Amino acid sequence: MNKDHQLSTDPYKGVRDFYPADQFIQSYIFEHMSRTCELFGYEEYNASVMEPTDLYLSKTSSEIINDQSYTFSDRGERSVTLRPEMTPTLARMIAGKSRDIPFPARWYSIPNCFRYERTQKGRLREFWQLNADLLGVSSIEADAEIIALAHAIMRSFGADERNFEIRVSDRRLLDAAYDAIGIDADARADVTRLLDKRDKMEDFDGKLAKVIGNNAQRLVDMLDSTTSTAYLEQLRSQLNAIGVGNMIVDTKIARGFDYYTGMVFEVFDTSGENRRSLFGGGRYDNLTQMFGGEAIPAVGFGMGDVTMRDYLETHNLMPSYVPTTELMLCVVDASAMSHATKLAHDLRLDDVSVAVNFSGKKIGDQIRQADKMKIAYIIAVGEQERNSGQYTIKNLATGHELTTSADKIADHLFSAMG
């Protein structure tokens, strides 16, 4: 490449750069997800973004794998896919060590996932997605726990129960209707995917009729006349007992992936600002069978960062940026630089996050920089401080000052910052 050619500073289309203030929001979201999962006894796992393409051919939605995946051949002619979702990876890992893993197992991860989509609100080509899954148990308590965990994460962000609702249904309702009407196995996945997009779709009836002909109207009538089941009512009662008051039964919930076998749910913003579901999940009891082993019952959900960020913005729940750096040492003149560097070294041993200003600019400019970076405290270090051994900590927000010796700086900062 010609060195004079001017490269663009834009990222690849549909993905994001996270400058420190953006990364602060990501970390805030991820830390609340992680901490809540860990309170529920979930342990973190991870895997590569690259997976053999075969992993997705059987059970992931064919729309995603055929039209939206990043799939390519590596230099050894292996077909590689950048994971569009985490559940097949989880099933692969669980199946690979099913004899060594104590069940029930509770696992979580916050992977980045990739879909080649037309970018629009809430949809990007790379997104991060919390995946929390409870494996090895098929009881209703497991379904309730997964929903309670999703609820607890929303609450940890400060979301009020009135501002979101958890709509729950059951794939077994669909299966019973398919059986009753005689919809054959090959058509079921397509029908389920149409039902999943029912409210977002133009000419749903026509499209459904294309797949199952005259049975379309019968199916819709049968589903629409089903308002709940004993199982779903029991689930709601269990959730009420542990503080989850915003689950509603909605038999229109279907979920797009083929692998669900029981309870399915989606969480919606009730404000009307974010019309699509925020996230969802459900029970999938057969997925590990595709690796030839036994079926391991499982229930889980995926919660994406893009929609969650939109939700926090809508409801004024975004945190204010606070840098991890607590203190900047502003250097009055070059001769004090080594003294400032040594002071910073000592403060770090006392667990203070401290940056030394190497700019050589005027002290006022250095303080303005600390303020622009939203660093809470500064100390100006010059000849006078070096000679006296006394340092003045200044709180930039309040203007409050306090003068102390080097060995007391850390204590003062920690007590002030509580």
Added chain:
Amino acid sequence: MNKDHQLSTDPYKGVRDFYPADQFIQSYIFEHMSRTCELFGYEEYNASVMEPTDLYLSKTSSEIINDQSYTFSDRGERSVTLRPEMTPTLARMIAGKSRDIPFPARWYSIPNCFRYERTQKGRLREFWQLNADLLGVSSIEADAEIIALAHAIMRSFGADERNFEIRVSDRRLLDAAYDAIGIDADARADVTRLLDKRDKMEDFDGKLAKVIGNNAQRLVDMLDSTTSTAYLEQLRSQLNAIGVGNMIVDTKIARGFDYYTGMVFEVFDTSGENRRSLFGGGRYDNLTQMFGGEAIPAVGFGMGDVTMRDYLETHNLMPSYVPTTELMLCVVDASAMSHATKLAHDLRLDDVSVAVNFSGKKIGDQIRQADKMKIAYIIAVGEQERNSGQYTIKNLATGHELTTSADKIADHLFSAMG
């Protein structure tokens, strides 16, 4: 795909699955890297793994981009590369907002990077790499800080100064030798890359002579007779003053990337177990110019997880696995399940990480499972506990038991674990 086809549970070749015990090690490594960077005033940033291929054509080592990159066309015919290193991304982001960013800027990230390599010890196709960079300042204090940060991270892992050494050189030494001998600009990158691999390479002299003919011997003689410079001695002195005692000058250090312009360093294991360098970095003052803006001086390093893990193993510095789950509630019979679930809910409000055992197995099996998962405490919950409101906390490691009411459980756990 035929549903009866049995899929492999192996990950893609050359990448790793992180089961919870493996992820624990990753988190341990990442947390020490992050915490130490933050103590030095570095703020976290991040970006997508996908970058426009153009980003790498000019300044990344041509070996990496031509022979080892994951590069493919997306569905819109854009050429995409999975980042083989983070520095070009950092330069892109800094150049893109150089007017808004207060300099000096201290940034860090722990991205995963990708290289299609023959897998071997210390080399995998996906690795994570801490990148820490100090931008906007060209003074020797910045070079010293970057080396001090690398040193502090090693110390945070428990590494003794005797067990690693920091070998430092300066690209300006090479440039001066190239100028003196008259090696033309086109050959310099190739010569530098050969010098970088000098100790790992067979027939180095022959390969060097192929590029610069008769000048090969003159260059080697000139470099080998240079033992240090005033700059490197001053750097060592500054590092000594802030507790870094294992920097040595080694004019054989070159580094492979084309973009370095000044100080370069590599960190080595002194045990002889890991012969290749553990990690390294250096000064690159011109990289942002490829985006058409001004040159922003910068110095930084990249520290990979694979070699760091090897180092920790070699020196017995690997942490023992401790799950984040503190307590398992073992359920004596099905009738106590809802009581256990409610107790878990209350304990989580008190910040206890608690898993409820949903297995329905015998109580002894449930306790054995907690032990296998290395969970420290269990409480058996049955009819008796429900009626009495008294619960017995058992420490599985010591066998110690303590009986208390529900509202005191959290306090007892925290004081015991404090």
